[in-house]
Amino acid sequence: MAGRFRGFLPVVVDVETGGFDAERDALLEIAVVTIAMEPSGLLVPQPVVAANVEPFPGANIDPRSLEVTGIDPDHPFRGALPERQALDHVFNAVREAVRVAGCQRAVLVGHNAAFDLAFLNAAVRRVAHKRNPFHPFSCFDTATLGGLAYGQTVLSKAVLAAGIDFDTREAHSAIYDAERTAELFCEIVNRWRRLELAAAETAVPLVAQGA
16 A cells, blocks of 8 residues: 555545635534555455534534534534544544554545545644644545546546445435545546556566567
């Protein structure tokens, strides 16, 4: 894995929020899916790690965002954690995966990744977190990769084009969207790897050509 991505471990992140402004709007859910590599070089998603997040003091929450996500920030059984604890929960899993993979750092993978990275970085700044395992600005965007591989930039359409099931009733949950995004990312990278393997299998050795 370290050789494939220049020392970085791809980690899928999805956040659900109270709006589009990373500095002012609440972070409400965060989910991460680390990626592992099989001996063949194919990528496989690992189990999701997630947390519901308490809005930070003074956070803005746009009711229109809640209509989309279906999140009730005040639900008594939501089990939300303060931002610092939520970040610790997912960061611990990411740091362990980075260590096991022999990588130096995690790189965020997201669908429209700049959005997720902005909210992640804003939360890190608010709590003054000193052990953020993610690169602060580099990322992989599956919207771009989906457009390249399948001509689709919407998550649901790109996932379906990749031959992966997508349930629109489950969408806009950080856990569900992170899992589907991880499957999409792995399928796109694996598609390239399968082409490499097929080319290697069909190549005629030089010795057989009389070289």
